[in-house]
Amino acid sequence: QVQLVESGGGLVQPGGSLRLSCAASGRGFGISTMAWYRQAPGKQRELVASITWGDNTVYADSVKGRFTISRDNGKSTMWLQMNNLQYEDTAVYYCNSNRGNWDWGQGTQVTVSS
Numbered sequence: 001q002v003q004l005v006e007s008g009g010g011l012v013q014p015g016g017s018l019r020l021s022c023a024a025s026g027r028g029f030g031i032s033t034m035a036w037y038r039q040a041p042g043k044q045r046e047l048v049a050s051i052t053w054g055d056n057t058v059y060a061d062s063v064k065g066r067f068t069i070s071r072d073n074g075k076s077t078m079w080l081q082m083n084n085l086q087y088e089d090t091a092v093y094y095c096n097s098n099r100g101n102w103d104w105g106q107g108t109q110v111t112v113s114s
Helices: none
Strands: 004-007 010-012 019-027 035-038 046-051 057-059 069-070 076-084 091-097 108-112
Touching: 004 091, 019 046, 019 091, 019 108, 035 069, 035 076, 046 069, 046 076, 057 069
Parallel strands: 010 108
Antiparallel strands: 004 019, 019 076, 035 046, 035 091, 046 057, 069 076, 091 108
């Protein structure tokens, strides 16, 4: 089992940037495809981006070209660099494996507002 702690969220104006971090403990991070998810109020959780242990990445169309996912297996840490944030990016952001099969962390709130 892997424990996950997300951080780095906050309030940002449209067009701004944030960098989210995901710290993992326990066995499994280094060999797993990891992902960032988000859940906006009243909506289902959706996968935003994923990254394999070999750094192959996939992005949701809504964030492609604006978000960048990265990881450091030695540090069991993953990041999500979010640029040109838009109102519709407002959500709680979570990290997990790409199957979402580990216990979910608390998430980190991202609010885009002027």
